[in-house]
Amino acid sequence: MQCFQVTAESGNYPVLIGHGAWRELRSLNPQGYSSVFILTEKGIWRHWGDRFLRDSALRSARVIFVPSGEKSKSLAQVERVSSVLARAGADRKSLLVLFGGGVIGDLGGLVASTYMRGIDCVQAPTTLLGQVDSSIGGKNAVNLPAGKNLVGTFYPPRMVLADPTVLSSLSPRIFRSGLYEVVKHAILAAQPLFDLLDHHLDALQPGNRKALEAILGPAVEVKIDVVNQDEREANLRQVLNLGHTFGHALEAATGYRCFLHGESVGWGLLAIAVLAEQLGYLKLPAGTTSKARDSDAERIRDLVWRVGPLPSIRDVSARKIVKLLPRDKKTVGGEIHWVIPERIGKVRIVTGIPMAAAELAWRTLQQMPQPASRI
Amino acid sequence: MQCFQVTAESGNYPVLIGHGAWRELRSLNPQGYSSVFILTEKGIWRHWGDRFLRDSALRSARVIFVPSGEKSKSLAQVERVSSVLARAGADRKSLLVLFGGGVIGDLGGLVASTYMRGIDCVQAPTTLLGQVDSSIGGKNAVNLPAGKNLVGTFYPPRMVLADPTVLSSLSPRIFRSGLYEVVKHAILAAQPLFDLLDHHLDALQPGNRKALEAILGPAVEVKIDVVNQDEREANLRQVLNLGHTFGHALEAATGYRCFLHGESVGWGLLAIAVLAEQLGYLKLPAGTTSKARDSDAERIRDLVWRVGPLPSIRDVSARKIVKLLPRDKKTVGGEIHWVIPERIGKVRIVTGIPMAAAELAWRTLQQMPQPASRI
Numbered sequence: 001m002q003c004f005q006v007t008a009e010s011g012n013y014p015v016l017i018g019h020g021a022w023r024e025l026r027s028l029n030p031q032g033y034s035s036v037f038i039l040t041e042k043g044i045w046r047h048w049g050d051r052f053l054r055d056s057a058l059r060s061a062r063v064i065f066v067p068s069g070e071k072s073k074s075l076a077q078v079e080r081v082s083s084v085l086a087r088a089g090a091d092r093k094s095l096l097v098l099f100g101g102g103v104i105g106d107l108g109g110l111v112a113s114t115y116m117r118g119i120d121c122v123q124a125p126t127t128l129l130g131q132v133d134s135s136i137g138g139k140n141a142v143n144l145p146a147g148k149n150l151v152g153t154f155y156p157p158r159m160v161l162a163d164p165t166v167l168s169s170l171s172p173r174i175f176r177s178g179l180y181e182v183v184k185h186a187i188l189a190a191q192p193l194f195d196l197l198d199h200h201l202d203a204l205q206p207g208n209r210k211a212l213e214a215i216l217g218p219a220v221e222v223k224i225d226v227v228n229q230d231e232r233e234a235n236l237r238q239v240l241n242l243g244h245t246f247g248h249a250l251e252a253a254t255g256y257r258c259f260l261h262g263e264s265v266g267w268g269l270l271a272i273a274v275l276a277e278q279l280g281y282l283k284l285p286a287g288t289t290s291k292a293r294d295s296d297a298e299r300i301r302d303l304v305w306r307v308g309p310l311p312s313i314r315d316v317s318a319r320k321i322v323k324l325l326p327r328d329k330k331t332v333g334g335e336i337h338w339v340i341p342e343r344i345g346k347v348r349i350v351t352g353i354p355m356a357a358a359e360l361a362w363r364t365l366q367q368m369p370q371p372a373s374r375i
Numbered sequence: 376m377q378c379f380q381v382t383a384e385s386g387n388y389p390v391l392i393g394h395g396a397w398r399e400l401r402s403l404n405p406q407g408y409s410s411v412f413i414l415t416e417k418g419i420w421r422h423w424g425d426r427f428l429r430d431s432a433l434r435s436a437r438v439i440f441v442p443s444g445e446k447s448k449s450l451a452q453v454e455r456v457s458s459v460l461a462r463a464g465a466d467r468k469s470l471l472v473l474f475g476g477g478v479i480g481d482l483g484g485l486v487a488s489t490y491m492r493g494i495d496c497v498q499a500p501t502t503l504l505g506q507v508d509s510s511i512g513g514k515n516a517v518n519l520p521a522g523k524n525l526v527g528t529f530y531p532p533r534m535v536l537a538d539p540t541v542l543s544s545l546s547p548r549i550f551r552s553g554l555y556e557v558v559k560h561a562i563l564a565a566q567p568l569f570d571l572l573d574h575h576l577d578a579l580q581p582g583n584r585k586a587l588e589a590i591l592g593p594a595v596e597v598k599i600d601v602v603n604q605d606e607r608e609a610n611l612r613q614v615l616n617l618g619h620t621f622g623h624a625l626e627a628a629t630g631y632r633c634f635l636h637g638e639s640v641g642w643g644l645l646a647i648a649v650l651a652e653q654l655g656y657l658k659l660p661a662g663t664t665s666k667a668r669d670s671d672a673e674r675i676r677d678l679v680w681r682v683g684p685l686p687s688i689r690d691v692s693a694r695k696i697v698k699l700l701p702r703d704k705k706t707v708g709g710e711i712h713w714v715i716p717e718r719i720g721k722v723r724i725v726t727g728i729p730m731a732a733a734e735l736a737w738r739t740l741q742q743m744p745q746p747a748s749r750i
Contacts, residue, residue, distance in 0.1 A: 075450045075453060075454045076450075078450060078526070079451075079519065079526075082519055082525060082526050083519050083521050086519055086521035086522055086525050087521050110489075113528065114485075114489075114526045114527060114528055115525065116525060116527075117514065117516065117527050117528055117529055118529070139492065141492065144457055144458050144461055145458060146458050146461035146462050150457060150461050150490065150491060151453070151454075151457050151489045151490060152489060152491075152492050153489055153492055153493070153528065154492055154493070
């Protein structure tokens with residue numbers, strides 16, 4: 001079991017990663033709560049519900065199901081789940097356990113932070129994306145028709161419990177979707193994590209718990225380091241947005257229906273690498289020529305491509321993407337704050353990039369051949 | 376101009392009360408914001424919009440209207456207003472000014488605290504209820520079908536600006552509705568405020584700015600004192616719930632349609648005085664007999680009755696009220712935390728009061744003749 005500590009302005013909480021992590025719920029002493037609710041999706045609950053109840057010893061908890069998929073990240077679902085809590089007699093001393101992927105964590109985090117102005121919650125992420133990224137940092141949100149993640153709060157969980165065993169039942173596509181966030185963390189981190197991921201990518205399969213545990217810890221540490229320094233995205237936390245500016249535009253342009261969040265981040269990482277290269281930010285390693293096979297831009301793209309096949313972006317026009325870029329919530333006063341990789345392990349926040357450059361980068365990406373993938 | 380300071384865990388902010396208070400918005404330097412939005416209702420805006428824009432110098436602000444009435448306190452309205460903000464390009468550096476009564480403050484506070492995970496807001500309350508109570512303390516919420524104020528946050532405004540001039544356009548009924556909260560504060564406060572209110576009640580009319588300013592300050596101070604000691608209702612803040620346990624049940628029992636919030640608090644104060652008297656909590660002043668004309672119970676009831684006529688509760692059965700009591704959100708683990716007056720200036724939190732006693736108190740109240748009122 002690996003244990004990390006988030007120490008943020010809004011509260012401290014532990015992040016536990018490893019086989020048996022759910023047992024830590026026993027330490028929370030659920031008897032101190034007036035009632036316990038578990039928010040989850042039917043698919044994951046069918047697979048893991050019994051084991052979760054056994055490990056966590058939450059046999060008397062009431063289970064609330066949410067339809068799977070991004071469309072559940074809505075204020076309508078906040079209303080529905082809160083109403084279920086109210087009708088079931090949940091009060092301020094109730095505990096809400098979020099057992100699921102990013103959607104459950106985001107929706108449930110907002111419910112927990114607003115139900116009776118805030119009740120305790122525990123994140124038990126069941127997807128790679130959740131375990132490595134979205135469950136950590138206390139951010140939650142739901143979508144508006146006008147854009148993704150526009151309504152939410154900062155609200156720390158009491159603890160984050162990530163058992164990678166649960167990943168074995170993930171579909172390959174959902175699993176890969178999470179790997180793109182791991183790649184993002186590897187680009188942000190110093191060289192060791194990138195190389196580690198580069199070498200072990202093929203072994204990272206849903207059922208390979210050992211390989212997963214080896215990567216999860218260092219990847220989670222990247223996120224925790226950033227969050228501990230800047231919980232509220234005043235500055236540093238913006239770097240976690242790497243690949244998300246294009247990514248969110250892609251999700252919006254396709255009505256949140258064609259791409260999983262991680263897949264759109266995958267495309268976003270590819271696009272930002274192209275943009276960074278075209279604008280001269282992503283420099284070649286010192287001492288190499290422009291013909292060097294392994295420029296950082298290429299290493300980034302190679303790693304993203306190696307994760308697996310991505311749904312095509314052929315029909316998503318550059319014009320549409322560019323039109324949807326400014327709606328990204330990292331925008332301040334109409335500016336987009338681009339997170340631009342300068343090399344592996346170093347990004348820079350850049351404003352004022354011309355829309356024409358972003359459009360060109362997307363077009364260039366659309367015309368790049370997607371290499372034959374490992375899967 | 377009277378100035379008070381709220382010093383709470385979530386942030387400090389000034390409360391300014393008096394003619395010309397809106398001018399303080401100029402000190403916020405709205406030029407530091409990327410954009411300014413004003414959330415309001417058409418009725419109040421028609422009367423005061425021009426003067427507000429002139430005083431505040433917010434000529435370039437965009438005005439967003441919300442339908443008047445309690446039904447606007449919904450997650451559907453949070454979604455609508457947030458979508459308007461998003462489509463108008465509001466970002467994290469936008470300012471939301473809440474110009475209206477309790478509904479605008481409650482709805483707008485939740486919007487401000489969740490839009491892009493929190494933008495600045497200023498409370499400019501335009502009702503007596505808003506100026507004396509709901510705009511102060513950082514609490515906001517919307518209703519669920521299952522109960523009132525079940526979804527919300529604690530979120531401090533940047534400032535609260537209460538100009539009593541605006542009260543002159545209030546309908547007598549809306550104005551009186553706010554007076555019940557003033558009465559509540561007077562019951563909580565030490566004797567001077569109660570006596571002051573007792574003596575000046577007849578002069579407290581929408582257009583009598585001088586009388587209003589004399590009462591507003593001391594009444595607001597009661598609330599600020601409590602909030603400064605206990606922002607998150609861990610304990611002390613519960614006393615502000617005086618009259619609200621019955622009051623919320625009455626609102627719920629009548630579908631939030633028949634009683635203004637303050638009116639239900641008026642009935643709630645009457646009911647809790649009856650209950651406190653019947654259970655022996657509301658004691659007679661030392662040295663008086665049970666036949667004393669001016670027991671505190673009677674003084675409380677007299678003051679509430681003198682505010683004016685209340686819509687009848689004849690058709691709201693005690694059984695229905697009692698059934699809706701436990702849904703009050705101050706409930707922890709199924710218990711109701713009753714705020715029981717022991718005398719004017721002193722309340723006690725009591726749990727475990729039998730439902731039969733609450734039912735009897737309501738029935739007793741229903742049978743009391745409502746005295747001929749001053750209006």
